[in-house]
Amino acid sequence: MQRDAPDMVDRGRYPNAVTPWEREPWREEALGWVERGLVAHGLRETGPRKVRLRPWSVLVRISVEGRDAVWFKANPPASAFEAGLTEALSRWVPAYVLKPLAVDAGRGWSLLPDGGALFRDVLDSARGPADPHAWEEPLRQYAGMQRALLPYTGQIEQLGVPGARTAALPGTFDRAVDGNTALEPAGLRALRGLRPRLAQWCEELAGAGIADTLDHSDLHDGQLFAPEPGRFTFFDWGDAAVAHPFCSFLVPARQARERFGPEVLPRLRDAYLEPWEGNGRTKAELRRAVRLAWRLGAIGRAVSWGRLFPGTPDAAGTAGDEESARWLLELLAEPPLQLSSPL
Structure with missing residues (x-):
């Protein structure tokens, strides 16, 4: 994914939070997974990423050509279940939840569409x-x-x-x-x-x-x-x-x-x-x-x-x-x- 602008990183009240984002091999693997997920849906990343790092999640807003942004989320091991749960809920109660673009339940990764107005x-x-x-x-x-x-x-x-x-x-x-x-x-x-x-x-x-x-x-x-x-x-x-x-x-x-x-x-x-x-x-x-x-x-x-x-x-x-x-x-x-x- 070639982009000119650097990632914008928000650490909130936790400037010293340790997340996997700090590890280059993890970051490259995660973003490669995101790219493959986008390609599978005919999408292409554009523009800068906005990264939010917290002790309980890594959240990345990814600009996509021709549509609203998508979101990558990585959970810690204790909440890694969220990825699989999100996918299951989209099957069981689709009217009430988002349908993920991609999920890696084993690693606690999700790629989600934008949901509209909060x-x-x-x-x-x-x-x-x-x-x-x-x-x-x-x-x-x-x-x-x-x-x-x-x-x-x-x-x-x-x-x-x-x-x-x-x-x-x-x-x-x-x-x-x-x-x-x-x-x-x-x-x-x-x-x-x-x-x-x-x-x-x-x-x-x-x-x-x-x-x-x-x-x-x-x-x-x-x-x-x-x-x-x-x-x-x-x-x-x-x-x-x-x-x-x-x-x-x-x-x-x-x-x-x-x-x-x-x-x-x-x-x-x-x-x-x-x-x-x-x-x-x-x-x-x-x-x-x-x-x-x-x-x-x-x-x-x-x-x-x-x-x-x-x-x-x-x-x-x-x-x-x-x-x-x-x-x-x-x-x-x-x-x-x-x-x-x-x-």
Whole structure:
């Protein structure tokens, strides 16, 4: 691939992050794989590359002649499953996700088309105040996708997607707490004191009649596209887990609350729960379950911060532990979805 302009590299808040991009043989192999993927689709690279390096991914924006850019992504070993999962989702639920141009599941590499406008950009570009109900339809569609994936849960696990199943969450919690180096003694004591209640929440949620399936675990407004009015596609599955599906509600609900205020939460909750209604479940039961999952979803967020490239320097590794600790401490807070009695 002959180009005149040098690559533009963005390291964000991690100037010392160690990624495979620094190794010339790896870089040449990866870009050769990209070139072969482009050729297979009759495409040709043009212009400079934009490279984003983080402790958890290598992402390269590649300009292509005559069409929108394409994206190369490389995951660390702990999230290498994303490539195979992305390809499988494009077969199982094609209306909700991107169809990759190429995938190397063994190496955790993906070549993806551009997905159109980010939902975040749509929100930011709205004339006047953004619509406080804007998250409702994306959440309905995301829940519909989760329901459609229920028959594939076993296959999702076989792809290497980490397990955070509801019945096993107390053990996951124990490992996350015991292995965290950033928790202060007071926080550590509080979390260990919470353990009996947490086990009860897990037991109750596991008995709520909603099977574990795919949880995106980080569904913020930069993780979905809005290519046209009323249609949304979901991407970036590196933090995913097989967990209670309602755990996915935590991140978008928190983000919507920060942007629009807490009064939007009841409508967003009920929009997300609409596809789960029926089969004898009452709205009260579903609302109780999503409140439990709001709290327990913090465990999946905490664990996902361990999926970094090997050799990540102490500063980035410490940041991961600090973020993990912050999410673990969220377990101590009452969810802002009020019921008649606290958890």
